Amino acid sequence: MAESTDDRVDARVERTRRALQQAALELARAGRFDDATVADITDAAGVNRSSYYQHYDDRDSLLADAIEAAEIEAAASAPTPTSVPAQLPPSMIAALRHFETDADLYRRLLGERGSPIVAARIRSRFEAQARAGVISSGTTAFEGLPIDIVAAGIAGSCLAVIQAWLELDPRPSIETAADWVWRVLVGPGEPISAPERDGAQSSR
Structure with a gap:
C-alpha cells in the first residue's frame, strides 16, 4: 500500500x-x-x-523531551512487575544503568543548578513507574493510602538514593546502588542482589 x-x-x-x-x-x-x-x-x-x-x-522543554526519549529507550525491554517483587524490578535496574552511562549529565540535571522542568519530568516518570508497579503487583502493603501518595514516596526515595549515588567518588557498582534503593524502599534487612548478580550466581 x-x-x-x-x-x-x-x-x-x-x-x-x-x-x-x-x-x-x-x-x-x-x-x-x-x-x-x-x-x-x-x-x-x-x-x-x-x-x-x-x-x-x-530549550528546557526540548531537553526534557530528549531525556525522556533516552530513558524510555533504555527501559523499553524491561517488564512491569505483575506480582510483589523480591528484588528491585528490571525497569529500575535499566534506569540505574542509564543513569550511570550519563552520570555527569544527571548530576547536573538533578543538582541545585539543574533544570526544574527536566527534574520534574524525571520525577513524574518515576512516579508513573511506581504507580504502575504497585497497581499491577496487587500488594496490600499500602492499603488506605492514596496511590498518588505512595507513588510520590517511592519515586522520591528512589531519586534521592540515585542522586546521592551519582555524587560518590568512586561510584559503587549498579548492583550496590540497586541494593541501596531496594533496602530504602523495603526497610532494613538482608541485602538483596540485583537480577544480573543473582543470575550469575545461579549459573555457577
Whole structure:
C-alpha cells in the first residue's frame, strides 16, 4: 500500500523532533547545552531555525523531551512487575544503568543548578513507574493510602538514593546502588542482589 501524504508529513515531523532531541542530548552530555543558542542546536540537528520553533517554545522543554526519549529507550525491554517483587524490578535496574552511562549529565540535571522542568519530568516518570508497579503487583502493603501518595514516596526515595549515588567518588557498582534503593524502599534487612548478580550466581 502506498504511503499517504499525511504519513510522510508525520514521519518528517518525527524525524525533525528526534534530530532536535538528539542534538540537545549530545550538547547536554558535553556540558554545552546551558550556553548553546538556538542556532547551535539547529546546526547540530541539521535543521533550520523555523523548524525548531515549530516544535519547541523553550530549550528546557526540548531537553526534557530528549531525556525522556533516552530513558524510555533504555527501559523499553524491561517488564512491569505483575506480582510483589523480591528484588528491585528490571525497569529500575535499566534506569540505574542509564543513569550511570550519563552520570555527569544527571548530576547536573538533578543538582541545585539543574533544570526544574527536566527534574520534574524525571520525577513524574518515576512516579508513573511506581504507580504502575504497585497497581499491577496487587500488594496490600499500602492499603488506605492514596496511590498518588505512595507513588510520590517511592519515586522520591528512589531519586534521592540515585542522586546521592551519582555524587560518590568512586561510584559503587549498579548492583550496590540497586541494593541501596531496594533496602530504602523495603526497610532494613538482608541485602538483596540485583537480577544480573543473582543470575550469575545461579549459573555457577
